[in-house]
Amino acid sequence: MYRYVLEGRKELRGEINIQGAKNSALPILAATLVVNGESVIHNCPVLTDVEASVRILRYLGCRIKREGTTIIVDSSNILRDDIPAELMREMRSSVIFLGALLSRTGHARISLPGGCDLGPRPIDLHLKALRKMGVVINEFRGNIDCMVTDGIEGCQVALGFPSVGATENIILSAVMAKGTTIITNAAAEPEIVDLCDFLNSCGAKITTGESGTIIIDGVDSLHGAQHSIIPDRIVAATYMSAVAVSTGRVTLHNIIPSHLSSIIPVFEESGCNVQTNGLDLTITAPRKLRSLRLIRTMPYPGFPTDAQPPLMAMATQADGTTVFVENIFENRYKHVGELIRLGAKISVEGKVAVIEGPTELYGADVYAQDLRGAAALVVAGLAAEGKTTVYGVEYLERGYEEFDVGLSLLGASIRKI
Numbered sequence: 001m002y003r004y005v006l007e008g009r010k011e012l013r014g015e016i017n018i019q020g021a022k023n024s025a026l027p028i029l030a031a032t033l034v035v036n037g038e039s040v041i042h043n044c045p046v047l048t049d050v051e052a053s054v055r056i057l058r059y060l061g062c063r064i065k066r067e068g069t070t071i072i073v074d075s076s077n078i079l080r081d082d083i084p085a086e087l088m089r090e091m092r093s094s095v096i097f098l099g100a101l102l103s104r105t106g107h108a109r110i111s112l113p114g115g116c117d118l119g120p121r122p123i124d125l126h127l128k129a130l131r132k133m134g135v136v137i138n139e140f141r142g143n144i145d146c147m148v149t150d151g152i153e154g155c156q157v158a159l160g161f162p163s164v165g166a167t168e169n170i171i172l173s174a175v176m177a178k179g180t181t182i183i184t185n186a187a188a189e190p191e192i193v194d195l196c197d198f199l200n201s202c203g204a205k206i207t208t209g210e211s212g213t214i215i216i217d218g219v220d221s222l223h224g225a226q227h228s229i230i231p232d233r234i235v236a237a238t239y240m241s242a243v244a245v246s247t248g249r250v251t252l253h254n255i256i257p258s259h260l261s262s263i264i265p266v267f268e269e270s271g272c273n274v275q276t277n278g279l280d281l282t283i284t285a286p287r288k289l290r291s292l293r294l295i296r297t298m299p300y301p302g303f304p305t306d307a308q309p310p311l312m313a314m315a316t317q318a319d320g321t322t323v324f325v326e327n328i329f330e331n332r333y334k335h336v337g338e339l340i341r342l343g344a345k346i347s348v349e350g351k352v353a354v355i356e357g358p359t360e361l362y363g364a365d366v367y368a369q370d371l372r373g374a375a376a377l378v379v380a381g382l383a384a385e386g387k388t389t390v391y392g393v394e395y396l397e398r399g400y401e402e403f404d405v406g407l408s409l410l411g412a413s414i415r416k417i
């Protein structure tokens with residue numbers, strides 16, 4: 001059990017390179033299963049969730065090499081079509097192996113996914129869509145057994161909610177299906193676009209129609225390709241929050257400004273100056289932050305739920321009241337109790353969290369319970385007077401590559417123990 005020990009109130013200055021996107025790397029690594037050959041994936045972040053995906057690919061028969069942030073996957077010989085519970089339990093997003101396995105082998109047996117506890121996190125939308133595509137699914141004792149008798153049938157799938165994972169599973173099932181699949185009300189996150197870009201470079205035929213529609217024409221086979229993962233917009237938002245509470249001025253390299261279109265205005269609202277130039281973004285914090293007023297989390301291009309926890313930590317330092325409405329996950333306020341332990345004034349009623357600021361935060365021992373909640377506690381620790389110890393760094397390392405090293409380079413006093 002690792003922990004971070006921070007001394008708060010240090011000004012952050014300098015520049016940082018933003019890692020590849022976790023939520024793009026995971027579905028793209030699953031997609032290499034569908035390719036019968038060698039795929040070369042660049043800018044893959046070094047994260048425990050990525051390592052968990054690599055372990056699953058190896059178990060299934062892939063040969064894998066990692067050279068720095070490049071992962072080479074040879075999926076010519078797939079030996080298995082099941083993923084054992086201990087491999088599934090390591091992260092919730094392993095459910096996207098379902099569609100890839102079905103496309104490649106016509107069979108998939110997985111146990112119900114584990115991962116951060118952000119509420120029930122069902123996969124009903126995934127299973128309903130797969131059944132419509134002709135997949136026979138039996139669920140028993142926490143296992144899901146999927147069988148395709150005579151090929152996956154392309155069809156029209158209307159998602160009740162633009163679920164990212166369900167959209168990914170349908171795409172991965174449809175790429176070699178018979179006929180065309182049309183997904184309406186599909187998720188439109190940049191990570192979905194990145195997955196489609198990779199699959200199209202492997203010979204898939206995926207296009208996007210008017211808002212929220214994705215059309216997949218099934219092809220007979222996919223060949224290997226090279227691809228570079230897009231930058232992680234949530235890691236960028238997290239570093240921006242750290243700068244905002246540290247009266248700092250930092251340049252982030254390797255970001256895509258359009259992916260931050262709903263995030264940058266929030267920082268400007270709080271009084272930060274944000275300048276973008278190509279793939280660089282420079283954020284300068286004001287002496288005093290203004291409140292963020294009202295933030296509703298929404299599917300892309302709305303404000304991303306993953307940025308809610310770190311920006312809540314930032315809101316504790318803003319002058320005035322900030323209201324968050326968490327519309328995506330049922331239970332994504334587990335960091336609130338720990339922020340209050342540091343001195344924050346927050347009240348939660350269902351989906352709504354109200355933050356009164358600015359509040360003096362004082363260092364304390366705090367315990368992370370999920371990935372982005374851990375990031376929120378680090379941001380709060382940077383603003384707190386004195387020493388803060390954040391326990392549960394293993395949650396943070398699921399999504400942040402050497403976050404302590406990055407923050408130290410910018411002038412923070414933070415040590416991993």
Ligand code: EPZ
Nearest residue numbers: 023093121122123124125126163164165166306328329330
């Ligand atoms: C992806 O999770 C991301 N994970 C999450 O990031 C992100 O928060 C989420 O999308 C929303 O943007 C990865 O990409 C690996 P969803 P996913 O399916 O696919 C409900 C992080 O911090 N739902 O869009 O699981 C679900 O319960 C992680 O990096 C159903 O009800 O998200 C949730 O309330 C956290 N039935 C909502 O939809 C289903 O079948 C959004 O889920 C599927 C989802």
